[in-house]
Structure formats: structure tokens, C-alpha cells
Amino acid sequence: MELDVDRSPFHRLIGLELVQGDPGLIELRLPWRDELGRADGSDWFHGGVVSALIDIAGDYAIASRVGRAVPTIDLRVDYLRPARRGELRAVARAVKVGRTVGVADVELRDAGGALVAIGRCAYSTAG
């Protein structure tokens, strides 16, 4: 399965980049853009960007194992510290790939390597 992050208008809107894609293990990168800021003059990424990045990374981690797109059942994000400008890197790992449900864990780090958020998401793998 080819992971083409550019096929989504929303991915292009925020400037998402695929760093590495192996079955069950995905790394995405999101460089800072002023449009992604939380507030005017703030150098924090908006929380909505953080959760979107986690959902997308987790989805690819499961999709790369089952060979097709997988709808998100539910998404959970814990915000640990502000996500400062620079870039964000999301590493997602498939924890379970069952017949009906897949679960992925995602770690999101800032340019300095600090863990800014963690995510856990369930996806439907039922064909």
C-alpha cells in the first residue's frame, strides 16, 4: 500500500510530510507555519493541529498493516506540554491489528525532541 500523504487537501493545507513509512510504524513531520498558530503572536501550534497529526499518524500505522484505509473509531490525545514552533514529529506504532479493530500509539515531539503529546487511537479494520 502506497502512503501518499499529499492526496488529501487537508494534509496539503497544513503542510504534512511523510518521513518514514513501514508496515505498522510511521513517522510524519509538520513544519511550523504561522497559519498553524494557536493565537496571533503565539509561537505554539494550535491543539487542533496536534490532534490531527496524531490521528493521521495512527491511521497510517494501522492502514500500512491492513493494506487499505481504515476509519477512525475513536481518538484520545493527552497534551503534555505546549507544542512550540519549529516542527512537530509524530511517530505512530501499531499496538494491535485485529480482524475488526486496530489500536495505535502515537508520540508527538517538538524540534528539541521533547514529548509534547501522546495519542492512542482505535481504527476499524473490518473489511
Place this chain on the structure above:
Amino acid sequence: MELDVDRSPFHRLIGLELVQGDPGLIELRLPWRDELGRADGSDWFHGGVVSALIDIAGDYAIASRVGRAVPTIDLRVDYLRPARRGELRAVARAVKVGRTVGVADVELRDAGGALVAIGRCAYSTAG
């Protein structure tokens, strides 16, 4: 506290609008734009837009009660059905506003009124 959704570059990027803002009860609206699509040619909103909208609405529901911005502790989104083009409306309601934690419930509906996602979020209310 004035709720000015336009003060955030990310809100302007996606085109977020405030419909109604009362203490503890917020309604947001997000009209369809092609840039918010899940995939080229798809008429579904991207899941990252859905989760962002839920986080923002819940945040305002709590912030409007405590009178200042509140950082998100964690966010949970259940996707019930595809969010089709038209518009999305998020209604957020404060369930609890404690001294250290606030909890909000959010319902997201499409243009036809169908419930497409539900969210529950915890926010830090500790000054």
C-alpha cells in the same frame, strides 16, 4: 470574557465561525471548503478537522465559565459516521467546572442534523 474565534491563525485557516456563546454553552460552525477534505474528490471533512472543532468548542465552553483560556488536558473523540460536506456544527456544554479540572461534552452534527461525532474533553482550570 470575549470569545473571539478570529484571534487564532488556525481558526482563520479553516474558517471557523462562532454561532453562539453563553457561559458553559457554545456553538461553532464550520462551512465546507475543499481544503478541508479528507481526500481529493471526497466530499467528507477530514477527521482532523472534526477533532479540532471538538477541542475548540469544548475549550470555549469551559473558558466561558472560568473567564480565561484553559489548556486542554486530554481530548477524546468518537467518530460515528462520515462528516459530509455542507457544514459542521459543534455544540459544547460544560459538564463540570471544578477548581482544577473542567469537563466538556461536545456534539458535532452535519448540515442535515445527523450526529457525526461526539467528544469529551478535560481542561485545566487551575489558575
Place this chain on the structure above:
Amino acid sequence: MELDVDRSPFHRLIGLELVQGDPGLIELRLPWRDELGRADGSDWFHGGVVSALIDIAGDYAIASRVGRAVPTIDLRVDYLRPARRGELRAVARAVKVGRTVGVADVELRDAGGALVAIGRCAYSTAG
């Protein structure tokens, strides 16, 4: 489908009672027992009792719609205030019953009617 809460050793251990069971809407009751306390001398129910009650109620709400037992995919519980002795009542409602996933919302109240915890759970409905 008959809902027989007594067929589970764990339900008998904690003293769970079915108050009402309609398809998609379940009410359970758990009277106080000293063995369910958080700490010696405390008059609070242990948090593990609260989460168990929420999972069980949500499960029945979905099972009563699909006509068979449903495995829990994931469980989320928000603790709003201490659950004081007396009794706990859990009301669970099916929010979605799809072909592969069901989602239930649960409200847990104490003897005085105060909302002490809310839960949201996903269950596998794939036969």
C-alpha cells in the same frame, strides 16, 4: 436476549443489581458494602467499582440491541466527584449500534442523584 446480571461471579461479588433493561437503555444499581470502599474508614466507593459499573452498564446497553454479548473495545471514565456510600445507579444508553462498533454513554449517580462519573465505551458488534 435475557439480561441476567447474576450469571457473573464478579457481579455477585460486588452485589450488582439490574433495575431496568430495555433495548439500548439499561439501569443498574449497586448498594454500598464495606468491601467496596476506597480505604478503611472511608465512605467512598473505590474508583475501580465505578469504572466496572460503567463498563457493565454500557455493555448491556449495546448487547440488548444486538442480541448477544459484546466485547469491550475501549472504556473511558471521567470522575466528577467522590462516589459516597448509599448506592450507585448507572444509566447507560446506546449512542450508536453499527455493524462493527457500538458506542454507549453512561451516567453514574449517587443516592442523592448527584452525577459522580460519566463513561463512554466502544464495543465490538461484529458477529
Place this chain on the structure above:
Amino acid sequence: MELDVDRSPFHRLIGLELVQGDPGLIELRLPWRDELGRADGSDWFHGGVVSALIDIAGDYAIASRVGRAVPTIDLRVDYLRPARRGELRAVARAVKVGRTVGVADVELRDAGGALVAIGRCAYSTAG
């Protein structure tokens, strides 16, 4: 801070044991008892036992860092496979210990070492 799991009536009811307790890293053990079964004749632990064990382990992981009991803000459990009789071991690790919120990750394994459930919990660390 002394971690005395026996001071809770509910812990004694289910037979919880502390294996190891270091600041921010806790291991608990729960041996099989017929009373903890999902259904008569089943050799699976009840899901309510699994979620209770995860909440307790995560709580101790944070409490052992802040030096006092910490109320659970919210609990999330993903069930990966049935938890078969034998014993359950929960290893909890503090991911964040902030001024107002602590987050713990918990892995639950069966007697064979298989991962049966994972949990993530937020606790209030505000004095």
C-alpha cells in the same frame, strides 16, 4: 510515601498484591480467583477487574512521585485480548507529573506475558 495496597477493603476483596513500588514505576499482581470471573464457567477475568487494576496501578505510579494520594481525573482502557485465568500483572509508569496533572501509562499482561490491555489515566496532582 508508603504504598500499602492492603489498606483498601476493595483491594482485599479482589486480592491485589504489590510486587514492586518505586517512584513513578509500580507493578501490581492479581492472582485468579473464581469470584473474579466474567461468567460462570468462564476462565476469563471480568473486564471490570482489568479496568480497576489499571486505575489502581496508574494511581500508585503518580502518587509515589507526588507523595500523597491522587484523585483520578479520567481513565481510559483498551482491551486487546481476553485476560485468561492465572494471574494479571500491571506495570504502571508515570509519563508526566505536573503541578496540576499527572499522566500514567499502564500495561497489563497475563501469566504467559501476553499484553491483554493497556491503560492511560490522568490524575490530579494539585495539592
